[in-house]
Amino acid sequence: GHLAAGTDPEWIDGPREALRREALETIASLIRMARQHEPEQALTLLERARQLDAYNEAIYQDIIRIQARLKRRDAIPRTLGLLERTLADIDTAVSDETRALATEIQTTLDQA
Helix, strand or coil, rough: CCCCCCCCHHHHHHHHHHHHHHHHHHHHHHHHHHHCCCCHHHHHHHHHHHHHCCCCCCHHHHHHHHHHHCCCCCCCHHHHHHHHHHHHHHCCCCCHHCCCCHHHHHHHHCCC
């Protein structure tokens, strides 16, 4: 959960953000260790990172790459759709880079 969830005094914003960043750094370290030999674990960790940093498109790109590695072709458009809906909340569109990545990976999986 979030530090002091349900409370909104201004003083808590700094410590709350610092804790969130520390959690993300820890998760990123665990992802780097798991990526090569434990892709399922890496995917679980990436999903947790996505919950903490929902607008970070690089996390979704990494999720798509791991889904491809696990041959989960059908999960890729769902991940892209989730990113589209999430970014729509802040009036932002998915980057061309992410769309190209998803298309390229799906094409590669289709040809395999």
